[in-house]
Amino acid sequence: TQLSLFRLTVKRLLSTSHSSVDSKEMKKFQLLAHKWWDEQGEYSALHSMNDIRVPFIRDTLLNMSSNYHLGIPLSGIKILDVGCGGGLLSEPLGRLGASVTGIDPLEDNIRTADRHKSFDPVLAERIQYKSSSLEEIVEESMETFDVIVASEVVEHVADLEMFIKCCSQVLKPEGSLFITTINKTQLSYILGIVVAEKIMGIVPEGTHEWEKFVSPEELERLLESHGFSVKTVNGMLYNPLTGSWSWMESTSINYAMHAVKSGVQGQSSPTESLSEMEAEQRSATAGTGM
Amino acid sequence: LGHDIHFHDKKIALLEAGPRKEYDRLPESYSNRVSSISPGSATLLSSFGAWDHVCSLRFKPFRRMQVWDACSEAIIIFEKDDLDDMGYIVENDVIMSALTKQLDAVADRVEVFYGSRAVGYTWPLPSHSCDTSPWVQIELADGRRLQTKLLIGADGHNSVVRKEAEIQNIEHRYDQSAVVATLHLSEATDNNVAWQRFLPTGPIALLPLSDTASSLVWSTSHEHASELLAMDEEGFVDSINSAFWSNVNHSDFIDAAGAMFRSAISLLKPSGTAVRQLPPSVAKVDPESRAMFPLGMGHATEYVQHRVALIGDAAHRVHPLAGQGVNLGFGDIACLAHHLSAAAFNGQDLGSLKHLLKFETERQRHNVSLIAAIDVLKRLYSTSLAPLVLLRTWGLQATNALPPLKVRFL
Numbered sequence: 001t002q003l004s005l006f007r008l009t010v011k012r013l014l015s016t017s018h019s020s021v022d023s024k025e026m027k028k029f030q031l032l033a034h035k036w037w038d039e040q041g042e043y044s045a046l047h048s049m050n051d052i053r054v055p056f057i058r059d060t061l062l063n064m065s066s067n068y069h070l071g072i073p074l075s076g077i078k079i080l081d082v083g084c085g086g087g088l089l090s091e092p093l094g095r096l097g098a099s100v101t102g103i104d105p106l107e108d109n110i111r112t113a114d115r116h117k118s119f120d121p122v123l124a125e126r127i128q129y130k131s132s133s134l135e136e137i138v139e140e141s142m143e144t145f146d147v148i149v150a151s152e153v154v155e156h157v158a159d160l161e162m163f164i165k166c167c168s169q170v171l172k173p174e175g176s177l178f179i180t181t182i183n184k185t186q187l188s189y190i191l192g193i194v195v196a197e198k199i200m201g202i203v204p205e206g207t208h209e210w211e212k213f214v215s216p217e218e219l220e221r222l223l224e225s226h227g228f229s230v231k232t233v234n235g236m237l238y239n240p241l242t243g244s245w246s247w248m249e250s251t252s253i254n255y256a257m258h259a260v261k262s263g264v265q266g267q268s269s270p271t272e273s274l275s276e277m278e279a280e281q282r283s284a285t286a287g288t289g290m
Numbered sequence: 291l292g293h294d295i296h297f298h299d300k301k302i303a304l305l306e307a308g309p310r311k312e313y314d315r316l317p318e319s320y321s322n323r324v325s326s327i328s329p330g331s332a333t334l335l336s337s338f339g340a341w342d343h344v345c346s347l348r349f350k351p352f353r354r355m356q357v358w359d360a361c362s363e364a365i366i367i368f369e370k371d372d373l374d375d376m377g378y379i380v381e382n383d384v385i386m387s388a389l390t391k392q393l394d395a396v397a398d399r400v401e402v403f404y405g406s407r408a409v410g411y412t413w414p415l416p417s418h419s420c421d422t423s424p425w426v427q428i429e430l431a432d433g434r435r436l437q438t439k440l441l442i443g444a445d446g447h448n449s450v451v452r453k454e455a456e457i458q459n460i461e462h463r464y465d466q467s468a469v470v471a472t473l474h475l476s477e478a479t480d481n482n483v484a485w486q487r488f489l490p491t492g493p494i495a496l497l498p499l500s501d502t503a504s505s506l507v508w509s510t511s512h513e514h515a516s517e518l519l520a521m522d523e524e525g526f527v528d529s530i531n532s533a534f535w536s537n538v539n540h541s542d543f544i545d546a547a548g549a550m551f552r553s554a555i556s557l558l559k560p561s562g563t564a565v566r567q568l569p570p571s572v573a574k575v576d577p578e579s580r581a582m583f584p585l586g587m588g589h590a591t592e593y594v595q596h597r598v599a600l601i602g603d604a605a606h607r608v609h610p611l612a613g614q615g616v617n618l619g620f621g622d623i624a625c626l627a628h629h630l631s632a633a634a635f636n637g638q639d640l641g642s643l644k645h646l647l648k649f650e651t652e653r654q655r656h657n658v659s660l661i662a663a664i665d666v667l668k669r670l671y672s673t674s675l676a677p678l679v680l681l682r683t684w685g686l687q688a689t690n691a692l693p694p695l696k697v698r699f700l
Contacts, residue, residue, distance in 0.1 A: 051636065091637070091639070096635075
C-alpha cells in the first residue's frame with residue numbers, strides 16, 4: 001500500500017507540474033462538445049451570461065482607452081479567450097471589432113467553434129481558434145495580447161498559480177485580465193452545486209467541484225503576487241426563473257474580476273503601492289532638500 | 291439603421307418592388323395618398339435627418355381635430371393645450387422622397403435594390419445543427435442570391451415574408467372601401483383642423499393640405515365607393531358637402547337625449563362641452579385624383595421568429611378612421627431599431643430571438659389594445675340603431691369632457 005500511495009503522489013506531482021489542464025475536467029466537457037450553440041440547451045446560462053460579461057469587458061476597455069470608435073468599440077485590440085469552449089464569448093468580442101484568439105484544450109470544442117464562425121465572413125477573419133492549453137502557447141506568444149479573458153475557467157484548472165503565471169507571460173504590460181468564476185462559500189455550494197446541478201439542472205451534473213472554487217480574496221492574492229493589480233471585483237447573480245444574469249454587491253456566489261498587469265518591466269513588487277513609493281520619494285527629496 | 295453608429299460596419303440590403311422615388315421639383319398638384327404623421331413619428335424621421343427633407347418639400351401641420359357623429363350632436367375635439375402641432379399631413383410621395391435622400395447618404399452601408407422581388411426564401415434549421423448555413427437565404431427574381439442574419443418583413447398587409455415564415459395572421463375584410471381624392475376648398479382658410487364625421491356608412495375625413503386644398507378619405511360601402519368614383523365632379527363635390535353638413539340622420543329622440551347629457555356635463559364640468567366649429571365646404575375636386583382601395587383589419591399572431599421580424603402593415607393592419615396605421619408602423623421601426631442597436635453594441639447575433647422577442651412583447655403590448663379599439667370604434671359607428679347611437683353619443687360627450695380619457699386617445 002505504501003508503494004501505491006507513493007505512485008499516486010508521484011503521478012499527481014507529475015501531472016500538476018506539466019499542465020494546468022485537468023484531464024478529468026476535459027472528459028466532462030467532451031460529452032457536450034456539440035451542444036454549445038443551442039441557446040436553450042445545456043449552455044443556456046453561458047449564453048445569457050454574455051448579456052453582462054460582454055458589456056463589462058467592452059465598457060472597461062472603452063474607459064481605459066482614449067481614442068475609440070463607438071461603431072467598432074474593440075477594434076485594434078488583441079484578445080485571448082482562454083477556455084473558449086464553442087466560442088460563445090469569442091464571437092461577440094469579435095463582432096465588436098477585436099482580434100480574438102480562442103484556445104481550448106478540447107479538440108471537439110475547437111471544431112464546433114471553427115464551424116460556427118465559418119459562416120460569418122467577418123468573424124471568420126477576426127477570430128482564430130486553436131486546440132491548445134495555455135502553457136503550450138506561452139513560448140510563441142510572449143507579451144502578445146492586450147487582453148486575456150478567462151471566463152468560467154479557473155474553477156476547472158488543475159494548477160491555478162501556473163495558470164496565472166502563464167497569463168502574465170502572454171499579456172502585454174498594462175494589459176487587462178478578465179476573470180469570471182465561482183466563489184468557494186457555503187452559499188455557492190448550496191446554490192452553485194446542489195440547486196444548479198442536482199435540483200434545477202441549470203448546469204449539467206458534475207460540471208463543478210466545490211473544492212476547486214476560488215474565493216475572490218484568494219484569487220486577488222494570487223494575482224497580486226504575480227504582478228497584477230486588481231481593479232474591479234463585482235458579484236454576479238443568476239436568476240433561474242428569467243434565465244438572466246445581473247450584477248450584485250455580494251461576491252458570495254459568482255463574481256467577475258478585472259486586473260491589470262503592472263507596466264513595470266520584470267520586477268513583481270506586489271506590496272509596493274503608489275502611496276508608498278510617493279512616501280519614499282518624498283523622504284528622499286526631503287533629505288537632499290536640507 | 292444605416293445611420294445608427296453601432297451599425298457602422300454592418301451591411302443592409304433593402305428590396306423595393308417599386309421604382310426609385312425622388313422629387314427634384316415638387317409637382318404642382320397634390321398626390322391623393324397622404325398620411326397623418328404624429329409628432330412621435332416626426333421625431334423618428336428627424337432622428338436620421340429625413341424630417342428636414344419633408345419640411346423643405348411640403349407638409350401641413352394641424353392643430354385641432356374635430357370628430358362628430360352624423361346621428362347626433364355629439365362631438366369631440368382634440369387639441370394640444372400649448373397650441374403645439376397635433377400632427378402633420380404629409381403626402382406619401384414626399385415621405386418616400388425624403389427617405390430616398392437619406393438612404394443615399396448611407397449608400398456604403400445600405401444597398402437598395404429597386405424593382406426587385408424575392409421569389410424564394412430558405413429558412414435556417416434550428417441553431418445547433420450547423421452543417422448548412424445558419425442564415426436566411428433569399429432568391430431574387432433576377433436570379434441573384436442574398437443571405438442575411440436577419441430578415442425584416444415590411445411588405446404590407448399581404449406580406450409574403452409572413453406567409454413564407456408560416457406566421458398565422460388574424461384577418462378580417464371590412465365591407466368598406468376608402469375613397470381618396472384631392473379637394474379644393476370654396477374659400478381659403480387657415481385650414482389647420484382635421485375633420486372627421488362618422489356617417490352610418492362610414493367615416494368621412496378631410497385632412498388639410500394647404501390653405502386651399504384638403505385631402506379626402508371617405509370610408510364607405512363598396513357599392514357607394516364605386517358610385518362616388520363614377521359620378522361626375524359636381525355630383526362628387528355635392529356628396530361630400532352634404533355628408534359633412536346634412537342632419538338627415540338625426541332623430542329627435544337622440545338629439546334630446548344628447549342635449550340632456552350635455553347639460554348634465556356642463557353642470558359638473560363647465561369647460562367640458564365643446565365649441566362646434568363648421569368644416570369648410572368643398573368647391574372642386576382634382577380631376578385625376580379620385581381613387582379607391584378596399585379596407586380590412588389584420589394582426590399577425592407573432593411578430594418575430596428566429597431571424598425574422600415583421601413590422602408595419604405586415605404585422606398589423608387597421609382601419610384609417612383613426613389615422614394611426616402608418617404611425618403604428620413608425621412606432622415598430624423605432625422600437626426594433628432601438629433593440630437592434632443595443633444588440634449590435636453588445637456584439638450579439640442580430641437574428642437572435644432574445645432581443646427580437648423583446649421587440650415583439652413591447653410592440654404587441656402597445657399595438658393590440660389600439661388595434662382592438664379601432665376595430666370596436668369602426669363597428670360601433672357603423673350603425674344607426676338608436677341604442678348604439680345613444681351609447682356612442684354619450685360616450686363621445688363624456689370622453690370629450692374628461693381630459694384623462696382624451697389624452698389616452700391621442
